[in-house]
Amino acid sequence: xxxxxxxxxxxxxxxxxxxxxxxxxxxxxxxxxxxxxxxxxxxxxxxxxxxxxxxxxxxxxxxxxxxxxxxxxxxxxxxxxxxxxxxxxxxxxxxxxxxxxxxxxxxxxxx
Amino acid sequence: xxxxxxxxxxxxxxxxxxxxxxxxxxxxxxxxxxxxxxxxxxxxxxxxxxxxxxxxxxxxxxxxxxxxxxxxxxxxxxxxxxxxxxxxxxxxxxxxxxxxxxxxxxxxxxxxxxxxxxxxxxxxxxxxxxxxxxxxxxxxxxxxxxxxxxxxxxxxxxxxxxxxxxxxxxxxxxxxxxxxxxxxxxxxxxxxxxxxxxxxxxxxxxxxxxxxxxxxxxxxxxxxxxxxxxxxxxxxxxxxxxxxxxxxxxxxxxxxxxxxxxxxxxxxxxxxxxxxxxxxxxxxxxxxxxxxxxxxxxxxxxxxxxxxxxxxxxxxxxxxxxxxxxxxxxxxxxxxxxxxxxxxxxxxxxxxxxxxxxxxxxxxxxxxxxxxxxxxxxxxxxxxxxxxxxxxxxxxxxxxxxxxxxxxxxxxxxxxxxxxxxxxxxxxxxxxxxxxxxxxxxxxxxxxxxxxxxxxxxxxxxxxxxxxxxxxxxxxxxxxxxxxxxxxxxxxxxxxxxxxxxxxxxxxxxxxxxxxxxxxxxxxxxxxxxxxxxxxxxxxxxxxxxx
Numbered sequence: 001x002x003x004x005x006x007x008x009x010x011x012x013x014x015x016x017x018x019x020x021x022x023x024x025x026x027x028x029x030x031x032x033x034x035x036x037x038x039x040x041x042x043x044x045x046x047x048x049x050x051x052x053x054x055x056x057x058x059x060x061x062x063x064x065x066x067x068x069x070x071x072x073x074x075x076x077x078x079x080x081x082x083x084x085x086x087x088x089x090x091x092x093x094x095x096x097x098x099x100x101x102x103x104x105x106x107x108x109x110x111x
Numbered sequence: 112x113x114x115x116x117x118x119x120x121x122x123x124x125x126x127x128x129x130x131x132x133x134x135x136x137x138x139x140x141x142x143x144x145x146x147x148x149x150x151x152x153x154x155x156x157x158x159x160x161x162x163x164x165x166x167x168x169x170x171x172x173x174x175x176x177x178x179x180x181x182x183x184x185x186x187x188x189x190x191x192x193x194x195x196x197x198x199x200x201x202x203x204x205x206x207x208x209x210x211x212x213x214x215x216x217x218x219x220x221x222x223x224x225x226x227x228x229x230x231x232x233x234x235x236x237x238x239x240x241x242x243x244x245x246x247x248x249x250x251x252x253x254x255x256x257x258x259x260x261x262x263x264x265x266x267x268x269x270x271x272x273x274x275x276x277x278x279x280x281x282x283x284x285x286x287x288x289x290x291x292x293x294x295x296x297x298x299x300x301x302x303x304x305x306x307x308x309x310x311x312x313x314x315x316x317x318x319x320x321x322x323x324x325x326x327x328x329x330x331x332x333x334x335x336x337x338x339x340x341x342x343x344x345x346x347x348x349x350x351x352x353x354x355x356x357x358x359x360x361x362x363x364x365x366x367x368x369x370x371x372x373x374x375x376x377x378x379x380x381x382x383x384x385x386x387x388x389x390x391x392x393x394x395x396x397x398x399x400x401x402x403x404x405x406x407x408x409x410x411x412x413x414x415x416x417x418x419x420x421x422x423x424x425x426x427x428x429x430x431x432x433x434x435x436x437x438x439x440x441x442x443x444x445x446x447x448x449x450x451x452x453x454x455x456x457x458x459x460x461x462x463x464x465x466x467x468x469x470x471x472x473x474x475x476x477x478x479x480x481x482x483x484x485x486x487x488x489x490x491x492x493x494x495x496x497x498x499x500x501x502x503x504x505x506x507x508x509x510x511x512x513x514x515x516x517x518x519x520x521x522x523x524x525x526x527x528x529x530x531x532x533x534x535x536x537x538x539x540x541x542x543x544x545x546x547x548x549x550x551x552x553x554x555x556x557x558x559x560x561x562x563x564x565x566x567x568x569x570x571x572x573x574x575x576x577x578x579x580x581x582x583x584x585x586x587x588x589x590x591x592x593x594x595x596x597x598x599x600x601x602x603x604x605x606x607x608x609x610x611x612x613x614x615x616x617x618x619x620x621x622x623x624x625x626x627x628x629x630x631x632x633x634x635x636x637x638x639x640x641x642x643x644x645x646x647x648x649x650x651x652x653x654x655x656x657x658x
Contacts, residue, residue, distance in 0.1 A: 026208035033201035034377060036369040040194075042362065048338030049421075052363045056200045057417045063204045064410035067211055071403050 018077045022070040029063035119273040123449075126458025127272065127465065130318070131292070134311045134466050138299030141306040153501040156304035157227055157481045159395040165404050167309055168396040171474075172405060173412045174312030175392045176383065179264030179468030180257075180532075182319070182419060183441055189423025190431075191440040192360030193348045195368060197420055201376040202383075203413035207406040210384050214406070215399045216550040216638045217390070222399075223637040223647055228478075229390050229546050230486040236549045237557040238629030240490055245564050246542045247486035250387040253535035254479045257386070258516040259528040261468040261475075263441065265292060266520070268461045271445035286521055292465070297513045300473045301506050305395055308473040315470050318463035320415065322448075326460075327418045330451055334428045343428040355581045367599065371590040374601035382540040382603065387478035388471065398642040422447060441525075472513070480508035530586035534575055537589075537603040541567035541610050548614075550638065557629050559617035567610030574602045 032038075033056065042050040145162060154161055163171060181199070188196025217232065226232045229250065234243035269288050299307045331337050341362065348360040364372050383389055396402055426447040432438035448460040484505040489496045496504070520528060545560045580587025593600040 026211055029208050030205045033204045034373045036201075036364060036373045037366070040364045040366075040369055045338070045341075048336050048341060050341055050363060052194060053197065053417075053421070056197065056204070057414065059204045060200065060410050060413045060417060063208065064407055067207050067410070068407035070208075070211060071407050074403070075400065 016077060018073045022073040025066040025070040025073070029059060029066055033059055033063075120449075120454045120457070122454040123272060123458040123461065124274065126455050127462045130314070130459070130462035130466065134314055134469065135295050135299065137310050137314065138295075138303060138307040141299070141310040142303040144306050144310055151499045151502050153227060153481070153484065153498055153505060154225070156502050157477055157484075157505055158391065159305040159309055161222070161395055161397065163309065163396050163401070165401050165408075168392070168401050168405055169408055170312040170316055171305075171309045171395065172389070172392045172409060174308060174315050174467075174470035175388055175474045176409075176471075177319075177412045177416060177467075178257075178261060178471040179464050180260040181416065182464055182467055183264045183267050183444055184260075185416060185420050186423035186426070186444045187440040189420045190426045190443040191423075193344065193362050194364040195360065195372060196423060197417075198372050198375045198379070199420060200413065200417045201373070202379040203410070203416055205376060206380040206383050207409055207413075209380055211403060211406040213547050213550050214384060214393055215402050217546075218393060218396065218399050218402045219640045220550070220633055220637045221394050222642065223640050223644065224633065225646055227394065228387060228482045228485050229385070229542070230482060233545050233549060234486070234490065235632045236553070237545075237560070238631060239557040239561070242545055242557050242561050242564075243486055243490065245561055246545055247482045249538050249542050249564075249568070250385075250482050251479050253539040254387055254475050255512065255516060255519070256528050256531035256535050257388075258472050258475045258479075258512065259519045260532050261472040262289060262293070262516060262520040263525055263528060264468045265289060265465050267441050268445050268464050271442055271449055272461060289521075290517070292469070293513060293517050296469050296473060297510055300476060300509055300513075304506075305391065305474065305477055308470045308477075309395070311466065311473075312470050315463065315466040318459060319467060322456075322460045322463045323415050323418050325452075325456070326422060326448070330422070330425050330429075330447070333451055334425060340424050340428040344424040347427045352581075370593075370596075371599040371601060374604040375589060378540055378601045378603035378607065379536065381543055381607070382536055385539045385542050385546060387482050388475040391474060391478040391481065400641070472516075476509040476512045476516075477505070479512045480505040483508045526583065530575075530583075533586060533589055534572060537571035537575060537606060538568055540603040540607050541571065543607065544611055544614050553628075553631055554618065555614055556618040556621040556626065558626060559614045559621055562617050563610040563612075563614030566613045567606040570609050571602055571606035574605065578602075 039055045040052055042052065044051055046054040145160060185196060185199045188199075190196070217229070220226065220232060220235075224231075224235055226235065228247065230243040230247040233246050234240060237243075266289060274288050331340060334340055345362040348362055349358050351358050361368070384393070393402055396405070422444055426432070426443040429447055429450055431443050431446045431450065432440070445461065445464065449457050452460060484501050488504050489501060493500070541564050544555065544563055548555050548560075574591050575589070576585050578587045578589075578591055579585065589601055589603070590599045591602050591605070592598065593605050
């Protein structure tokens with residue numbers, strides 16, 4: 001079974017403001033670490049550790065913060081999206097319920 | 112002189128053995144941990160029942176990705192050449208934002224369809240056993256030397272501890288400790304499956320964090336501060352090697368090496384979650400959110416890795432291997448521990464490395480076994496295999512894989528394992544387009560992906576073969592001049608770019624020719640399904656029907 005996408009799922013907005021912000025949060029650490037010439041120098045040193053090394057170590061922490069921010073943004077949006085499913089009218093429920101419909105079949109097969 | 116033949120230190124050995132016994136007991140007890148109703152299902156043995164929460168997954172993934180070999184090899188690379196060895200840090204910085212984008216989708220679709228391996232997904236998505244087999248074989252090939260290198264990690268510790276009797280002892284005495292360690296590992300992996308490394312990972316990581324925290328404070332104080340450590344290291348790197356007429360390394364990445372540094376970090380980051388053992392640990396988690404949450408907390412391990420890399424400089428400042436011709440840099444960190452720590456704490460540190468080898472070796476052998484069972488045995492040899500038969504085969508193959516790795520390490524030169532590990536990284540990266548692009552789009556044609564994979568594999572292998580180093584005529588390094596750019600770059604990334612280019616062009620051609628696209632058994636909603644959406648149950652016959 002399966003194959004084609006449910007028609008209303010395509011109508012769902014894929015690009016939303018919080019997703020864009022999450023994407024930026026994820027892109028920043030990648031760009032920063034790949035831009036090697038921006039940090040390939042010895043000074044300023046930190047407690048005797050050359051810039052090259054402590055700067056990259058600092059990015060471990062900064063990157064974790066950005067990733068956590070992306071996580072919060074995406075999860076908040078996913079929760080907000082799930083909530084209206086049960087209350088909103090049939091058209092919307094149909095789109096979001098596409099997975100649910102398959103799930104029912106799945107349950108039947110598994111029982 | 113620090114590198115005299117090491118004599119066995121009783122205290123160190125005793126502490127090491129106590130920890131080893133502890134994890135052995137844990138490994139066997141793990142079979143009872145979170146015990147499932149049907150222990151004979153592959154989901155139970157091979158994926159821990161897909162039940163692990165955030166913290167277990169964190170320990171499991173941490174124990175899996177940051178291996179003993181990493182602990183030995185990353186500081187060893189820094190010790191040997193300086194800045195270039197530090198690429199592991201940017202690599203582990205960028206890997207988590209990357210996987211945040213696609214790993215939850217892989218978790219969801221695998222949850223819905225009961226996929227155990229990345230190749231299962233490829234087969235389901237593209238309806239192509241050829242492509243799925245290519246991904247599976249690449250995974251097995253790349254994992255085998257990785258397991259072998261875990262043994263090299265243990266060997267480094269055993270060597271420095273002085274057990275094994277050195278090079279002049281007969282082979283049985285020399286290799287006996289390693290054989291025992293591996294027999295024990297094989298036994299509890301066989302009986303407990305993925306639960307064993309998951310439980311042992313707690314011990315391993317607690318020890319590792321403890322050792323690093325102590326090392327990073329204690330050693331610099333002992334050596335006169337970081338400023339002194341880096342001054343010594345910078346001096347050592349600048350020293351010109353009389354044989355090659357080149358300096359040993361550099362403290363700061365120079366302009367000609369920066370592109371290689373960046374591409375090595377990028378390529379390694381892209382490749383990491385293509386390794387079957389990473390996917391196994393991911394799929395064993397309970398929910399999509401567990402996967403995402405882990406991308407934000409796993410960097411704690413990266414921080415530790417960065418601190419660990421610093422030990423390479425400290426080994427230089429301490430004078431490890433100084434004046435010894437052809438000193439094996441893999442021994443530098445264990446030797447540093449032995450030189451600066453009291454004997455009992457050296458035992459703790461060595462136990463951390465030794466156990467650090469057992470956890471990933473167990474997960475890797477399980478992952479390779481799952482690949483063989485699902486994508487070779489079931490897909491090609493016995494399509495009607497029951498879950499019980501799958502589990503039995505997987506358990507057996509996990510033994511075969513470990514024995515294979517052992518034979519490999521004992522019979523061949525270590526450099527062969529290291530060369531193959533280098534190749535493995537290049538190879539596994541070539542499965543990225545099929546797996547990750549497939550998580551977002553069905554645009555690529557399955558045959559185009561297969562052709563791209565082949566081109567990437569062939570180019571990558573050839574390019575790595577042509578790289579010479581002062582000590583090796585072939586496989587002397589991971590970087591080569593990139594055609595068209597004229598700078599040194601990581602071979603894996605160049606091969607990957609070729610791979611994608613071929614896949615895109617051939618997809619356009621094949622679509623114009625209307626070549627058969629294969630059946631896609633997934634739906635769009637599958638990629639965002641969470642734990643509350645039940646698994647689809649489909650008759651297994653459909654798996655056998657398509658080619």
